[in-house]
Amino acid sequence: MINKSNKDNKLSFLTEKQINDFWNKVNISLKNECWEWTGHLYHNGYGQKRYKLGKKTYTFKVNRLSYYFEHGKIPQGLLICHHCDNKKCCNPSHLYAGTVKQNTRDYIERGTNKINMKIANEIRESAKLGLSIKDISKKYNINTCSISQILRNISWKNYNFTPITKRKITFELASKIRLDYITNDVSQKNLAQKYNFSRATICNIINNKVHNE
Ligand SMILES: [Zn+2]
Numbered sequence: 001m002i003n004k005s006n007k008d009n010k011l012s013f014l015t016e017k018q019i020n021d022f023w024n025k026v027n028i029s030l031k032n033e034c035w036e037w038t039g040h041l042y043h044n045g046y047g048q049k050r051y052k053l054g055k056k057t058y059t060f061k062v063n064r065l066s067y068y069f070e071h072g073k074i075p076q077g078l079l080i081c082h083h084c085d086n087k088k089c090c091n092p093s094h095l096y097a098g099t100v101k102q103n104t105r106d107y108i109e110r111g112t113n114k115i116n117m118k119i120a121n122e123i124r125e126s127a128k129l130g131l132s133i134k135d136i137s138k139k140y141n142i143n144t145c146s147i148s149q150i151l152r153n154i155s156w157k158n159y160n161f162t163p164i165t166k167r168k169i170t171f172e173l174a175s176k177i178r179l180d181y182i183t184n185d186v187s188q189k190n191l192a193q194k195y196n197f198s199r200a201t202i203c204n205i206i207n208n209k210v211h212n213e
Pocket of ligand 1 (some may be wrong): 035091
């Protein structure tokens with residue numbers, strides 16, 4: 001097996017055309033957004049790019065390539081990690097060089113080892129139904145920061161999803177709260193806790209000042 005830094009050394013032989021081939025496969029969007037790789041993927045979801053260098057063909061992780069093209073080198077022995085938890089992302093500003101230990105620790109602290117696209121979409125649905133970030137965090141045992149990143153469509157970016165920046169009270173949610181109050185006899189105080197709204201907001205919902213349609 002070829003040692004990573006030996007393989008990285010081969011990158012200095014890339015031609016301009018080969019480098020352009022890379023960027024042509026990246027969906028370059030806004031400065032802060034994820035720039036997703038549109039080419040081949042490894043089975044684990046990371047992007048891969050093959051380069052023929054001399055007589056041999058080498059396969060590289062695209063996040064490593066992006067980091068290399070931005071900084072001109074990859075610190076020896078380090079992994080190129082994503083701040084954004086978006087495996088396809090090639091935005092250099094979302095990448096950092098870290099140790100295996102650092103990466104694993106970050107991963108566990110964020111709780112991101114539990115998230116996949118399906119769960120991210122479920123989390124987005126939960127938020128649309130009015131669940132607070134705190135509640136979603138408890139439900140999935142994923143920290144609030146990671147939940148927030150998903151709702152802002154930063155990690156697990158879904159191009160069809162409109163980021164949720166501010167919590168809205170939907171008609172469905174208001175109806176649900178009213179039903180809880182009337183049918184299940186939940187107190188306003190408990191409703192405020194349960195749905196993570198202020199007492200005043202709950203009061204307005206119950207008194208049909210919000211979403212009485
Ligand atoms: Zn990203």
